[in-house]
Amino acid sequence: MNTIEACIFDLDGVIVDTAVYHYQAWKRLANELGFDFTEEDNEKLKGVSRVASLNLILGWGGLSKTETEKEELATRKNNWYVDMITKMTPAEVLPGAREFVESCKQAGIKTALGSASKNSATILDKVGISHLFDVVIDGNKVSKPKPDPEVFLKGAEDLGVKPQNCVVFEDAIAGIEAAVNGGMRSVGIGSPSTLAKADLVISGLDQINLEKLSVLGPISHVAG
Ligand code: BG6
Ligand code: MG
DSSP states (O other): OOOBOEEEEOSBTTTBOTHHHHHHHHHHHHHHTTOOOOHHHHHTTTTOOHHHHHHHHHHHTTOOOOHHHHHHHHHHHHHHHHHHHTTOOGGGBOTTHHHHHHHHHHTTOEEEEEOSOTTHHHHHHHTTOGGGOSEEEOTTTOSSOTTSTHHHHHHHHHHTOOGGGEEEEESSHHHHHHHHHTTOEEEEESOTTTTTTSSEEESSGGGOOHHHHGGGSOBTTOOO
8 A cells, every 4th residue: 555645635624614704705795796595505615716616606696797797706705705814813723633734744744735725825824824734735826626636736746745645635525536636545524425535534633643544554754
């Protein structure tokens, strides 16, 4: 079995629960446009890029907009979202996330962030965990959205680790598919029925440690 040399983490829904802020901001936009969408619809926006999210929402409202109008709408939503995330505090790191990433680093496992969000740096800074990641690949550095593996392959490349020696942690179906498409093992954060393609599914990073991770393969560089 391939050794585990690096762990690559999605941000929204894995390290922090920013999905609720995305939801509030998109809902406000939809409401201003004269319609609403449900929390269930919101599930379909997880892991999806800003532009793709807007297109889905406009579809739910039965609206079609020009590219210029879409740009204005996406900016309007993002400004509300940024207002919310700039108020985030270290208390908003999800249970077990900081501890698990720290334990990876202590064991000599390299760590990367692999997120579609262009706001990743702001969030990491506000919750005080930028230093936990050796490499950060975010929405500003990739052009192909998940399930394309670009974000994770770039992370692996910058870490100097082969894809087959990486494990991806993801809460979105598209994210697990991206890991599979990149030839990486994956841990799903959420429900086993939704994330069926993941090698292991847990409810959150408070449910894993290095011993449990080693069911996916031997951990290399474990500090004595
Ligand atoms: C992903 C979220 O991490 O980032 C999506 O799961 C979001 O919901 C996407 O649309 C893009 O985020 P941002 O911050 O660049 O608008
Ligand atoms: Mg996510």
